[in-house]
Amino acid sequence: MSRLSFSASNAHLQMALIRALLWLLSLGGLAAMHQPYDDSTLTLTSFGTPDPFLNSFHGQYYLTFTAGDRIEIWSSNSLVDIETSATKHLIWKPPHGAVDSADIWAPELHALRGRWYIYYTAANPRKGNKSHRLYVLGGPLATEEPCSGQWEFLGPIHPMPDQWAIDGTVFEIEDQLYLAYSGWPLNSSELHQSDHDDFKNKRATQYNLGNASDNKTMVADTSGLVQHLYIVRLDTPTTADSKPVPVGLPYQSWEITHDGDGAHAINEGPQWLSSPDGRWHGLVYSCGGSWTHEYKMATLKYRGGEPLDPSSWRKSEAPLLQMHKQSGTGPFGPGHGSFLHIGGGHVIAVYHATDGPDDGWGNRRARVQRVTFTEKGPYMGKSFGVEGPVKGGILARFAAKLSRKKKTSVAKNEDLRAFLEAQRLENEANADGM
Numbered sequence: 001m002s003r004l005s006f007s008a009s010n011a012h013l014q015m016a017l018i019r020a021l022l023w024l025l026s027l028g029g030l031a032a033m034h035q036p037y038d039d040s041t042l043t044l045t046s047f048g049t050p051d052p053f054l055n056s057f058h059g060q061y062y063l064t065f066t067a068g069d070r071i072e073i074w075s076s077n078s079l080v081d082i083e084t085s086a087t088k089h090l091i092w093k094p095p096h097g098a099v100d101s102a103d104i105w106a107p108e109l110h111a112l113r114g115r116w117y118i119y120y121t122a123a124n125p126r127k128g129n130k131s132h133r134l135y136v137l138g139g140p141l142a143t144e145e146p147c148s149g150q151w152e153f154l155g156p157i158h159p160m161p162d163q164w165a166i167d168g169t170v171f172e173i174e175d176q177l178y179l180a181y182s183g184w185p186l187n188s189s190e191l192h193q194s195d196h197d198d199f200k201n202k203r204a205t206q207y208n209l210g211n212a213s214d215n216k217t218m219v220a221d222t223s224g225l226v227q228h229l230y231i232v233r234l235d236t237p238t239t240a241d242s243k244p245v246p247v248g249l250p251y252q253s254w255e256i257t258h259d260g261d262g263a264h265a266i267n268e269g270p271q272w273l274s275s276p277d278g279r280w281h282g283l284v285y286s287c288g289g290s291w292t293h294e295y296k297m298a299t300l301k302y303r304g305g306e307p308l309d310p311s312s313w314r315k316s317e318a319p320l321l322q323m324h325k326q327s328g329t330g331p332f333g334p335g336h337g338s339f340l341h342i343g344g345g346h347v348i349a350v351y352h353a354t355d356g357p358d359d360g361w362g363n364r365r366a367r368v369q370r371v372t373f374t375e376k377g378p379y380m381g382k383s384f385g386v387e388g389p390v391k392g393g394i395l396a397r398f399a400a401k402l403s404r405k406k407k408t409s410v411a412k413n414e415d416l417r418a419f420l421e422a423q424r425l426e427n428e429a430n431a432d433g434m
Contacts, residue, residue, distance in 0.1 A: 040416035050364035051106040089147040111142040171272035177234040182268035257289035269336040286335035293357040295333035296322035
């Protein structure tokens with residue numbers, strides 16, 4: 001009898017055996033096991049598309065990203081081929097010299113209260129980086145395709161403190177709108193969070209934002225070395241209904257990047273994420289220096305209660321996604337992700353990462369990866385190239401070993417491509433049947 005071997009050419013036989021083994025396990029009532037997490041990563045673009053944000057509407061994907069001097073949206077029914085198949089829409093290019101015409105960063109497309117909105121960050125060309133603030137565009141009705149109508153400049157979110165602020169995102173908790181963003185500390189008390197007992201115990205706490213009676217008199221710190229995550233309650237998509245509250249402060253060692261300028265303690269790029277079963281809710285954020293291979297993503301779990309109370313949020317003890325320190329193969333510096341439920345209980349993340357460890361801010365290309373959930377929350381693998389533990393007995397470990405054997409990165413990427421295309425076809429079929 002010839003010896004059975006596995007290769008890319010008989011992958012179907014390999015998977016059939018794995019399924020059979022798993023079936024036998026279930027019949028035998030053996031100890032519960034988890035299939036190994038598939039950490040396949042598919043690169044979506046051939047050039048730099050930093051800070052990618054993905055949304056969907058009526059079977060179409062909508063991708064936007066930092067373009068620098070404009071806001072554009074790509075629309076396509078295929079995510080895996082979105083660069084070549086998309087219609088590319090120029091949504092907004094501010095007039096020359098306008099307050100929002102320089103360094104336009106991190107646009108996001110949201111359907112809120114019956115209308116499409118785009119939240120973005122921009123600077124005044126006469127004032128430079130220190131003038132970065134949050135702005136909003138208003139588009140067509142949310143029942144219409146977002147790129148089909150006219151967009152208008154609605155200005156900054158107001159009232160807000162005169163604070164360096166970037167990476168605004170909007171989400172709902174119990175039908176109440178909230179804005180999360182990254183900003184320089186509003187006063188010196190926030191800079192000394194490590195001296196506070198609650199932060200030594202790794203628990204968030206409230207900080208006095210100043211004794212002023214209104215937001216306008218708050219004075220922001222301008223060192224540029226520290227960025228905190230803030231939450232604001234919104235009355236409308238463009239109107240704040242509370243003062244900003246810091247809920248994410250960088251006190252973990254893996255959130256700090258050291259360079260010649262000092263220690264950069266950065267929390268930025270917040271994104272709302274919920275598990276398909278509704279058991280986990282929270283913010284995924286990015287930390288460390290975005291110009292380094294150390295950039296990574298982590299979580300702030302929403303524990304319930306008043307969202308403006310920092311004790312309602314719990315920071316993770318470890319990153320959600322980072323580069324594999326030992327492999328050296330990349331991608332590097334994964335961060336500024338967005339998350340999308342694509343049907344069937346599946347969630348995907350689209351984030352940027354570089355091909356090389358020293359690419360800096362260049363070549364940050366959009367990538368897509370699946371997200372799974374455990375009892376602890378979202379899981380995307382320990383790091384690039386490292387799979388999670390496999391629980392169970394001998395047969396379970398053997399099945400997991402077979403599933404990884406000779407599984408090249410190319411083959412894994414093809415698996416992810418096939419999964420995304422199959423999900424697209426299923427969604428289209430469901431839409432046609434409605």
